[in-house]
Amino acid sequence: MLPNPISSDILGVDSHTAKDLEIFESDTGDASLFDFCNRTRSVGGAVVLRRRMQNPWASGERIEFTQQAIRYITERRALFNQMPSVYAVEGTQNYLQEILPNLDFRNRLEFVLGAFQVWANQDSHYFSIVRGAQATCRLIQALRAFVTQPSLKKPPGELGPLLQRLRAHLSRPNFRLIPDYDVGAWGTWKMLKLDQILRVKEKDALNRLLAINYELEALVSMADATCEHNFSIPEICTGQMQVEAEGLYHPYLANPVANPVALNQQHRILFLTGPNMAGKTTYLRAFATALYLAHLGMGVPAQTFRFVPVQWLFSSISLTDDLRRGVSYFRAEALRVKAVAEAVARGERVLALMDEPFKGTNVKDAFEASLAILERFSRRDNCLFMFSSHLIELSDDLQRLHNQVDCxxxxxxxxxxxxxxxxxxxxxxxxxxxxxxxxxxxxIFDLLDPNSDTTSVPMQTAL
Known part of the structure; x- marks a missing residue:
């Protein structure tokens, strides 16, 4: 379950919306949106990317800060090929986490005796120390070479503070002692002294270096996914809520049909009708997915995309009843509408998508409930809604909702x-x-008609 927003800078995406958009898992077993965007090389980089996707930005300034970094990475991608190899990153991470003897002796004689004992009696430990120290030195060497590239002197957006912190950590006196050549040929005494420096004295600093590297990996992954899928970077607007797009499509489709979107304070509600299989649900998912990616600071599957950031993104697409909790399908629908209403009542900027709500009751109740909710939604400033329905009988009543409904x-x-x-x-x-x-x-009627000939019906069809 995704957390509620911890600040006004974080977009609210609850567990149901995350499931609808398949952000981290798919009911069909196919790739999730996280898998779709994940181009990280290390476990730590994937963890940071997941954390970002759990907490999209709701602040225009924060989103733009990420956008600037992604644009810069995309335009100068070759610079980021100089980042440390996965061998150096994972090797350093394992080295810091592995249980190995620490020669943290203040007394020189004790250190010498301990070093001899490790070398003579614990061969596997000694070789693990050597291997880990080598990987850590390669990490420091690679980061040092990466951050000193002239084009990275003053990068924009998130990259600026990250590289500034990286330079500050690399300037520590002990790290400046790391040579620019492979230390594998060093003798036992010198290697164990290096191990004492890295794994005892500078362990916290090394963990901070890794954390910065993981943040950079996540940003590069987001930039690579944006470029690979030919997404466009959205335009961030200010003022009252609006979302406008041309050429919007769902990124999972092989041959998608693109469509426009226009939601604003003149048309706060998009009322969507049409038969089953015609594309209503796919359109809702495509829009919600694009808006979610826009709040991450990534590109989106559209030719153009302009939006004012929201505070809550709700979807109500794949509802089910809950027998264990005694929640019927209609009550599940009502609870979903209540979650949206609570955020709206708090005065937050809400964008909600409802796919054929109130299916769990009779047609009369569904009509009255839909109209009542649409009337109240239409009066809410700074909120936007998409509402798909088979209740075409609502058309006459929708015409009197002060032109707030776009059909x-x-x-x-x-x-x-x-x-x-x-x-x-x-x-x-x-x-x-x-x-x-x-x-x-x-x-179906042929199968059920007693006068029809079903002998020629294939077995799988008959079943």
Whole structure:
């Protein structure tokens, strides 16, 4: 479960929204959004990327700070090939965590005796020390070479403070003693003295170096994913909430159909209709995924994307009942709407997406509940909503909601033997009713008609 926002700088993304967007796991076993973005090389880099994705920014300044770093990395990608190898990073991490004898003796004689004992009686420990010290020296050497590149003298965004801290740690007197050549040929005495410096005196400083390297890895991963998927960097706006996009698509689709988005204070609600399979849910997921990535500071799957950052992103797409807790499907729907209402009532900037809400009750209740919620949402300044529904009967009532509702729809092409879908967003409300046709196309009535001949039906279809 994702944490609630710990400050006004953090976007609220609750566990249900994280599940809907498949941020960290997919019900189908396919790659998650985290997997889709993860190009890190080390375990620590992946941990930092996950932490970032658990806490997207809600502050425009913070988002822009990350955007600047990602742009810079993308434009000068070769510079970041000089970062330490995964061997040096993982080797140093293992070296600092491994249980090895410490020769932290103030007395010179005790150190000599201890060093002899390690060398003579604990061969595996000694070779682990040598291997770890070598990896750590390579880490320091690589970071030193990386940070002294002229083009990285004054990088923008998040890179500036990170590299400033990196330079400060590398300037420690003990780290300046690390040579620029491989220390593998050093003798036992000299190597164990180096081990004492690295693993005893400078352990905390080395952990801080690793932490900075992991932050850099996460930023490079976000930049690489943005570039690899040909995402565009969004434009951050100020003022009251709005989101506008052209050419928006879902990044998981092989041949996606792109569509626009326009939500603002003149049209706070997008009311989406259309038959099943026409593209409503995919459109909602595509929009929510793009907005989430925008708050990370990454690029998004769209030609252009402009937005004012929000404080809460809610989705209500894959609801289920809960037998163990005695929560029916309709109560689960009501609780989901309540979570949105609570954030709205606190005066926070909310963007919520609801996919065919109130399916768990009768048509009359669903109509009245939908209209009541839409009326109240339409009066809320600085909040935006997407609301998909099959209740086309709402159209007359929506016209009187002070023009706050923008009606759009998807449709099916009914010519030919099978339904076809172009997944294009259109203006207006759909009046297509295709349930009976879908049942006929699937041959269900033929199976149930006692006069029909089902002997030629393939076994898998009959089942």
């Amino acid at each position: 759009r729809y998807f449709e099916a092409v009914e010519t030919g033997e099978r339904l076809l879908f172009d997944y294009r967003l259109r203006s207006g409300i759909s009046d297509q009713r295709l349930g009976m046709r879908v049942l006929r196309e699937e041959g």
